[in-house]
Amino acid sequence: MIEHTFAPVEVAEGILRVTYPMPMKPGHVHGYLVATDEGYLLVDTGLGLGDAPWGSAGIERIAITHFHPDHVGATADAVEATGAPVLQGAIDHYQCEKVWGSDAWVPELAAWFARQGVPPEETAELLEVGSVYRQFVHFVPEARLLREGDEVAGWSVVEFPGHADGHICLLKDGVLIAGDHLLPRITPAVGLYPDSRPDPLGDFMASLERVAELAPRLALPGHGDPIDDPAGRAREIVLHHHERLAETESGLRDGPRSGYELSCTLFPGDLGAAQRRFAVAETLSHLERLVVEGRAVRGGDDGYVTYTQP
Numbered sequence: 001m002i003e004h005t006f007a008p009v010e011v012a013e014g015i016l017r018v019t020y021p022m023p024m025k026p027g028h029v030h031g032y033l034v035a036t037d038e039g040y041l042l043v044d045t046g047l048g049l050g051d052a053p054w055g056s057a058g059i060e061r062i063a064i065t066h067f068h069p070d071h072v073g074a075t076a077d078a079v080e081a082t083g084a085p086v087l088q089g090a091i092d093h094y095q096c097e098k099v100w101g102s103d104a105w106v107p108e109l110a111a112w113f114a115r116q117g118v119p120p121e122e123t124a125e126l127l128e129v130g131s132v133y134r135q136f137v138h139f140v141p142e143a144r145l146l147r148e149g150d151e152v153a154g155w156s157v158v159e160f161p162g163h164a165d166g167h168i169c170l171l172k173d174g175v176l177i178a179g180d181h182l183l184p185r186i187t188p189a190v191g192l193y194p195d196s197r198p199d200p201l202g203d204f205m206a207s208l209e210r211v212a213e214l215a216p217r218l219a220l221p222g223h224g225d226p227i228d229d230p231a232g233r234a235r236e237i238v239l240h241h242h243e244r245l246a247e248t249e250s251g252l253r254d255g256p257r258s259g260y261e262l263s264c265t266l267f268p269g270d271l272g273a274a275q276r277r278f279a280v281a282e283t284l285s286h287l288e289r290l291v292v293e294g295r296a297v298r299g300g301d302d303g304y305v306t307y308t309q310p
């Protein structure tokens with residue numbers, strides 16, 4: 001059981017973990033304070049719930065692994081409290097502005113979900129749930145943009161697209177600050193969204209293979225306990241998605257299906273709007289992977305997308 005505590009816990013030499021509360025599942029999210037020559041580098045800020053005690057922590061830089069609300073949400077609050085500059089992946093910052101910085105995103109998402117077969121009343125509900133987060137996301141427009149191979153206080157920036165297109169991790173001396181790229185018990189969500197990279201699941205599996213190759217000795221995730229066999233965990237998650245791909249493929253046996261219809265087969269039951277939204281996006285990332293592999297065909301007309309077996 002992980003407590004919600006701002007009291008930092010040392011999880012590796014020179015690395016403190018802070019745990020932020022989260023009103024929705026999984027109930028907490030971690031940030032990390034990394035000791036550097038000049039002070040602390042804070043990685044991820046939690047949701048912007050307005051109660052983050054950054055002032056006295058000695059933070060001199062803030063890095064963001066990805067733009068999801070529970071990681072980027074309190075960034076502006078942390079900047080206000082510390083005066084520290086923000087570093088964010090270049091692709092991630094673009095998507096962050098697109099999703100959280102403009103009102104155009106919500107109608108775009110609505111139209112897109114409708115094209116994926118989501119019934120109108122459910123589309124409205126999905127969007128409503130999504131917009132609950134907006135008030136807790138305080139990102140900053142001026143960030144130093146990071147790319148693969150950049151260095152931050154001796155840590156290498158590694159781009160691991162998949163869970164988010166622009167997800168970055170930091171790697172040094174066999175320690176990976178992993179964000180949501182690698183999680184211990186749950187598998188990171190991998191969804192297709194409008195304007196996302198075309199094959200997020202393919203990206204994710206390649207990024208996991210890369211973790212296996214880099215073979216860090218420890219991964220510090222955004223949720224859950226430290227992972228002491230990151231390569232093994234990465235391979236486990238790849239395997240899981242191979243199984244999910246096979247299930248998704250057999251879901252197309254009886255003719256064309258929309259992403260929404262198939263999500264109801266793969267993730268049955270009344271999930272509630274928030275979980276259904278993830279289920280549809282997750283199903284679509286698997287369908288698009290099957291298309292890339294020649295195991296499914298995307299079709300449909302009148303702007304209504306369906307998938308069939310080839």
Ligand SMILES: [Zn+2]
Nearest residue numbers: 066068163180
């Ligand atoms: Zn995330």
